Amino acid sequence: MSIMDNFKEQIQRVIKGLYGLDDVTVDFASVPSDIEGDYSTNVAMRLARQVGKNPRQIAEEIIQALEGCGYGLTIAGPGFINIAVSGKALYEQLAENWSDNYGNNLSGVGKIAISEFPSTNIAKPYSVGHLRPGTQGWAAKKVLEANGWKVVTDNHLGDVGTPFGIWAVGFKRSGLDFNAVTVYDLGNIYIKMKADLKAEEAEGKHELADEVQDWLLKLESRDPEAIKLSEHFKEISLAHTHEVMGRLGISTDLEMGESCFVERGKDAVLEYLSKGYFEKNEDGSVICPLDDYGIDVPMLMQKSNGAALYATTDLGCMLYRVENIHPDKIIYAVGAEQKFYFEQLFAMAKKVGIEVDNYHMWFGTIDQISPEGKREKMSSRKGVVLMEELLDDAEKRVRENFGENLNDEDIKKIAVGAIKFSDFVADRKTGILYDPDKIFALAGQSGPFCQYASVRLSKILQKNADFKTVEFADYDWNEEKTVLQILLKFPEVVAGAAENFEMHKIAGYAFELAQELNRYYEKTPISSAEDEARSARLWLIDKADFVLKRALDLLGIEVPGQM
Numbered sequence: 001m002s003i004m005d006n007f008k009e010q011i012q013r014v015i016k017g018l019y020g021l022d023d024v025t026v027d028f029a030s031v032p033s034d035i036e037g038d039y040s041t042n043v044a045m046r047l048a049r050q051v052g053k054n055p056r057q058i059a060e061e062i063i064q065a066l067e068g069c070g071y072g073l074t075i076a077g078p079g080f081i082n083i084a085v086s087g088k089a090l091y092e093q094l095a096e097n098w099s100d101n102y103g104n105n106l107s108g109v110g111k112i113a114i115s116e117f118p119s120t121n122i123a124k125p126y127s128v129g130h131l132r133p134g135t136q137g138w139a140a141k142k143v144l145e146a147n148g149w150k151v152v153t154d155n156h157l158g159d160v161g162t163p164f165g166i167w168a169v170g171f172k173r174s175g176l177d178f179n180a181v182t183v184y185d186l187g188n189i190y191i192k193m194k195a196d197l198k199a200e201e202a203e204g205k206h207e208l209a210d211e212v213q214d215w216l217l218k219l220e221s222r223d224p225e226a227i228k229l230s231e232h233f234k235e236i237s238l239a240h241t242h243e244v245m246g247r248l249g250i251s252t253d254l255e256m257g258e259s260c261f262v263e264r265g266k267d268a269v270l271e272y273l274s275k276g277y278f279e280k281n282e283d284g285s286v287i288c289p290l291d292d293y294g295i296d297v298p299m300l301m302q303k304s305n306g307a308a309l310y311a312t313t314d315l316g317c318m319l320y321r322v323e324n325i326h327p328d329k330i331i332y333a334v335g336a337e338q339k340f341y342f343e344q345l346f347a348m349a350k351k352v353g354i355e356v357d358n359y360h361m362w363f364g365t366i367d368q369i370s371p372e373g374k375r376e377k378m379s380s381r382k383g384v385v386l387m388e389e390l391l392d393d394a395e396k397r398v399r400e401n402f403g404e405n406l407n408d409e410d411i412k413k414i415a416v417g418a419i420k421f422s423d424f425v426a427d428r429k430t431g432i433l434y435d436p437d438k439i440f441a442l443a444g445q446s447g448p449f450c451q452y453a454s455v456r457l458s459k460i461l462q463k464n465a466d467f468k469t470v471e472f473a474d475y476d477w478n479e480e481k482t483v484l485q486i487l488l489k490f491p492e493v494v495a496g497a498a499e500n501f502e503m504h505k506i507a508g509y510a511f512e513l514a515q516e517l518n519r520y521y522e523k524t525p526i527s528s529a530e531d532e533a534r535s536a537r538l539w540l541i542d543k544a545d546f547v548l549k550r551a552l553d554l555l556g557i558e559v560p561g562q563m
């Protein structure tokens with residue numbers, strides 16, 4: 001049992017004795033270093049109304065009843081009870097709990113989750129629009145694994161029919177060479193064709209649209225040219241997706257796009273129609289009414305011409321997953337724009353009786369400050385910002401900020417780490433402001449700041465590699481108290497982050513630890529300390545190195561060898 005758990009039980013016992021109250025919640029927070037004590041609880045303040053006394057009086061009574069408990073207790077402010085714990089007790093607790101898996105827990109053992117990300121659309125090159133789905137979905141996987149879950153990852157590609165028809169027509173008209181066509185050509189073809197189709201529709205014509213449909217029919221009837229084009233386009237697009245994901249350091253176990261679930265989805269629509277869950281409109285389209293689930297807009301499940309929709313394939317996909325992977329939870333890492341869609345989807349799933357805990361892990365947009373000084377969704381003069389452009393630019397900045405002599409591997413780790421960390425700094429539900437001056441800085445809440453702290457730890461360990469440690473049983477650990485306290489919090493942070501996929505708690509933790517370590521080695525000699533202190537401090541640096549790397553790893557951030 002941890003020191004604080006033990007102390008919590010003692011307080012609960014005393015409260016029961018004094019006021020006859022059972023199982024009162026007792027929480028502890030760390031106390032800033034300029035205040036007496038190490039931990040603090042506000043339990044006396046929370047009991048005031050129930051007990052009918054003022055908080056300071058309650059705090060006094062509790063402290064009196066705890067006399068002889070072995071901790072230094074004081075009252076602070078309106079009635080906080082501050083607890084002073086010795087550095088040595090903190091060390092003993094860390095040493096006792098330490099293992100190669102420190103931070104992990106087994107709460108999810110036996111449970112299966114699917115984390116779905118980045119779910120890009122094959123018709124377009126990878127843009128910054130799919131940065132957050134990738135980084136957040138990957139972190140969800142890592143955090144669940146640290147809590148004992150088995151996690152299957154899946155890239156739910158947007159690859160249903162229409163892009164092919166559009167590409168085929170656009171490609172034919174473009175006169176581009178089959179063997180030389182790139183993902184960027186395909187992206188441009190798609191954008192241009194979409195605009196042309198829109199213009200055509202506005203004029204009341206449909207020649208181009210018919211041509212697109214013809215190619216789709218050709219593909220359905222297995223026309224050899226259509227098959228050849230379709231396979232080639234998909235290959236180009238996937239190779240690009242994989243390359244960008246590789247640069248971002250993310251990958252998925254499965255890659256089952258929307259196209260895999262068209263048939264399954266359509267069959268399910270028929271089934272639920274016959275069971276009365278869904279209804280057919282006069283025009284032949286199928287809806288799922290959701291009034292009973294507090295949503296007054298029904299979900300459109302199939303078009304009037306019988307064609308599948310986004311919702312149809314999502315239904316098919318959910319059934320497939322439940323039947324084949326048996327997940328307890330499915331996490332969809334998708335932006336806030338699709339919030340209402342997922343509310344409808346999950347309500348529909350409940351209505352038809354699909355038993356799985358669906359979770360939309362949503363987040364805000366990536367914004368920038370426009371030249372006019374306005375905050376707006378990130379874009380470039382050409383339109384969307386491509387992920388490769390962003391990464392190239394990040395690497396350039398890292399080279400400029402951190403020197404030419406870093407090797408390419410390390411530059412890449414710092415560039416990607418900086419971008420990812422900026423994604424996790426704040427609650428994911430808020431938008432990110434992409435501010436390169438902050439993101440790539442070595443100071444402040446940045447990825448490079450945390451990475452640098454970790455590099456320094458490794459350096460200290462390397463420098464002392466030949467030192468033979470000695471017994472440090474009598475060391476007092478007074479200077480190490482704050483670092484020890486932060487290290488002791490790690491398992492709690494890992495467990496807490498999994499509750500609502502709050503990755504900012506891990507980023508905040510990594511930053512707090514990095515900051516405290518900087519403070520620590522500014523004032524505490526390590527390599528030049530006498531043998532006992534040196535041994536004890538190296539023990540701690542080793543543990544801090546492990547925890548900081550592990551926290552960053554949960555966010556998908558690697559630490560470079562040099563900085």
Ligand code: ARG
Binds near residue numbers: 116120156
């Ligand atoms: N491809 C979609 C998009 O980029 C995201 C897919 C999300 N996942 C899902 N199961 N609907 O908007």
